[in-house]
Amino acid sequence: MIHYLLSTDESHAARVGFVVSKAVGNAVVRNRVKRRLRNIVYARLAELDDGEMIVIRALPAAAGAEFGQLEASVDRLLQKARP
Template identity: 60%
Template sequence: MLPAAHRLRSRDDFTVALRQGVRAGTRRVVLHWAQTDEAHPTRVGFVVSKAVGNSVVRNRTQRRLRHLAAARLPVLPADGGLLVVRALPAAAGAASADLAGDVDRGLRRLGLTTS
């Protein structure tokens, strides 16, 4: 579970991350990162559109992505930032290992992790 302090909920924060941040895309996800000067810890949000599938598929995909993001919180910068993970239609049928690999690849491309 993603801790409440690390959840991105505000529409304005999503807008900042999507429009002003940098992005890195893979086959299954696109990650958007915006550095902030706020005292908040890094916050993570998810965008899973209807193109991914019906509500059951979208919710399952979002739960899987949330689990992956929660496991990667310790390696993300602690000084504040906004990370939005946008699922592409290929994320719906992907194996968990493939989805995790895409998230890790995106984080490396953004320069957020070295591993």
């Protein structure tokens, strides 16, 4: 799930945050999901415009997803969320 906000203040670079609740799994699983999501978003930072703010919320299914599945989901949701 992605929450997107395009700020009118373009004085900062794009910001991305992650929310991975305990429903996803124990600390090891949550941290693995966060690391994977960070890696996926890091590769796409150049595509984001200044002032964009994005929050990616991992759902419990993310714990069992392969890296490629997470990557495809993030790409699809970013395309859907951005104007």
